[in-house]
Amino acid sequence: MMRKINRIAGNIGFGFGVLMLVAPAITVFLWMLSLSLKNELDNTDYPPVFIPNPPVFDNFAEVFERNNFLKYAINSVIVSFTATGLAILLGVPAGYGIAKMKATKAAVVILIARITPGLSYLIPLFLLFQWIGLTGTLAPIIITHLVITVPIVVWIMMGFFEGLPAELEEAALVDGATIWQAFRHVAMPLAKPGITVATILAFIFSWNNFIFAMVLAGRETRTLPVAVNNMLTFEQISWGPLSAAALLVTAPVLLLTLLAQKQIVEGLTAGGVKGG
Amino acid sequence: MAGSTATLDGAAAAAVTPRRRNNYARRYWWFVVPCGVVVLGTIIFPWIFTIYMSMHDFKLGGEREWVGHANYVKLVTDERFLYSILRTLYFTALSVVIPMVLGLLAALAFARKFPMRGLARTIFILPMMATPVAVALVWTMMFHPQLGVLNWLLQQVGLPPSMWVYAPDTVIPTLVMVEVWHWTPLVMLILLGGLASLPIDPYEAAKIDGATPFQSFWHITLPLLAPFLVVALIIRTIDALKAFDTIYVITQGGPGTASETINIFLYLQAFAYYNLGYASAVVVVFFSIIIMLAMVLLWTRARVKASG
Structure with a gap:
């Protein structure tokens, strides 16, 4: 009897502990949602109003009306999709080659790229883009985003190809396939889960990136994080539209995380990757 | 083959x-x-x-002039830069230790089976996937001294209100809080991967010998987990040194220069004052600091591996 009570008490304690771990994570997002659904009067009320009653969607409408938000959203989509796509095209074969050649030096370059502060790439690239006259287009932003996406893809794919059994490709080679065919028709189909993980992570970290576009983007070429940050500077206290914009920016990656949490956990556990 | x-x-x-x-x-x-x-x-x-x-004096739009190591000499005597190093180390120390402790606790919790574990874990990792600028904005609103929800919470539990990011002595601990919230999940994931790979035999042996849960944690789990702890430590240290987005969005280095870390100092020199030569020297020094710390940690890792 005593043992049973002890166990129940232990379980309650454990449940409380888990709640304490999870609560801060969810609260910030719920508060973001709450702010975005209230009018300005409720948002600046003290003590704070927690549950929007009734919820209003004016903030979202205002974001789209006032801030050229749609244009920046399109910019973000173009940049992240292109940078991720290019990284997959380049990085998957490269990861395969590095794994096959056991090229540890190449792996070290990727590792150092992972630990270099994103800001330090910007001075030379900023000057370079000015000299060759690319400023004012999305090209510089896409190119700098490759600094984030390429190392993520190479790193994950390298690990993935190293873990694949070599027998199948060798059988294909003995049967007269070229190494490209062995890669394309044997190794790559096997590596599909790895490619999925790499794509998702590269996309998320490119989408979230702030600093590159912050420095390189002009009025027409801002990505969403930069646009939202600019709203803060100009609208100090209008919390509703600000939260609505913040929510719109981060909603796609949060949804992606919820949908693909298994792959994301897998990829992050293996590589400890993070961009910028 | x-x-x-x-x-x-x-x-x-x-x-x-x-x-x-x-x-x-x-x-x-x-x-x-x-x-x-x-x-x-x-x-x-x-x-x-x-x-x-970094060996040129170059301001955007001006002449580029070779100055050799003059930028580095200037850095060594630039008090603002030296203070930014101290602030970075202060910020980094706190932003490494706290997530390591919390991340380990969380990993131990998520290694156990309990109802709705998958959902709880997904929610727990949401902060690290969220767009830093977006969450930084929400934190900024929560820090508002008069209208912010955090001061209201403090009041509810009977504590005096805080100035959060609006006072020099609380700004760095407050930014650390955001960093901890943001990146503890990555530490948790690395350690959770480690826990999943541990053998179960030693635990069974310990149970038969009558070891308490704490004893088996201290004598079995911690030593076996050491390599993963070091990996998490390396990654966390490097990321904390590099922290930029949330600090920049929330304080831009202020009030005054109270939260100006190396990265913020670098940004301001390069893209607010356009001292591109000087800023390049900052990059070189900053990068050297990161590489040095990474080497120390990698060396620790090799030693842990050798002893393990």
Whole structure:
């Protein structure tokens, strides 16, 4: 009897502990949602109003009306999709080659790229883009985003190809396939889960990136994080539209995380990757 | 495997073993070349060009002048820069220790089976996937001294209100709080991966010997987990040193220069004052600090591996 009570008490304690771990994570997002659904009067009320009653969607409408938000959203989509796509095209074969050649030096370059502060790439690239006259287009932003996406893809794919059994490709080679065919028709189909993980992570970290576009983007070429940050500077206290914009920016990656949490956990556990 | 390649390459090549291996590897070069070109252009070129730039006096729109190591001499005597190093170390120390402790606790919790574990874990990792600018904005609103929800919470539990990011002595601990919230999940994931790979035999033996849960944690889990703890420590340290987005969005280094870390100082020099030569020297010094710390930690890792 005593043992049973002890166990129940232990379980309650454990449940409380888990709640304490999870609560801060969810609260910030719920508060973001709450702010975005209230009018300005409720948002600046003290003590704070927690549950929007009734919820209003004016903030979202205002974001789209006032801030050229749609244009920046399109910019973000173009940049992240292109940078991720290019990284997959380049990085998957490269990861395969590095794994096959056991090229540890190449792996070290990727590792150092992972630990270099994103800001330090910007001075030379900023000057370079000015000299060759690319400023004012999305090209510089896409190119700098490759600094984030390429190392993520190479790193994950390298690990993935190293873990694949070599027998199948060798059988294909003995049967007269070229190494490209062995890669394309044997190794790559096997590596599909790895490619999925790499794509998702590269996309998320490119989408979230702030600093590159912050420095390189002009009025027409801002990505969403930069646009939202600019709203803060100009609208100090209008919390509703600000939260609505913040929510719109981060909603796609949060949804992606919820949908693909298994792959994301897998990829992050293996590589400890993070961009910028 | 060696047999099949030998027949493919022919007997002549087999006579010269090192060269044969070389040729075998070389066949895969073309897989790496396109990516290599991009890495060369976007990653390696900036490194080299930065070192070159750091030896020039160059303000955007002005003349570029060779000054040798003068920028570095200036850095050593620039109090603002030296203070930014101290602030960075202060911020980093707190932003490493707290997530390591909390991340370990969380990993131990999520390694157990309990109802709705998948959902709880997904929610727990949401902060690290969320767009930093977006969450930084929400934190900024929560820090508002008069209208912010955090001061209201403090009031509810009977504590005096805080100035959060609006006072020099609380700004760094407050930013650390955001960093901890943001990146503890990554530590948790690395350690959770480690816990999943631990053998179960030692635990069973310990149970038979009557060890308490704490004893088996202290004498079995911690030593076996050491390599993963070091990996998490390395990654966390580097990321904390590099922290930029949330600090920049929330305080831009202020109030005054109270939260100006090396990264913020670098940003301001480069893209607010356009001292590109001077900023390049900051990059070189900053990068050296990061590499040095990474080396120390990697060396620790090698030692942990050797003893484990």
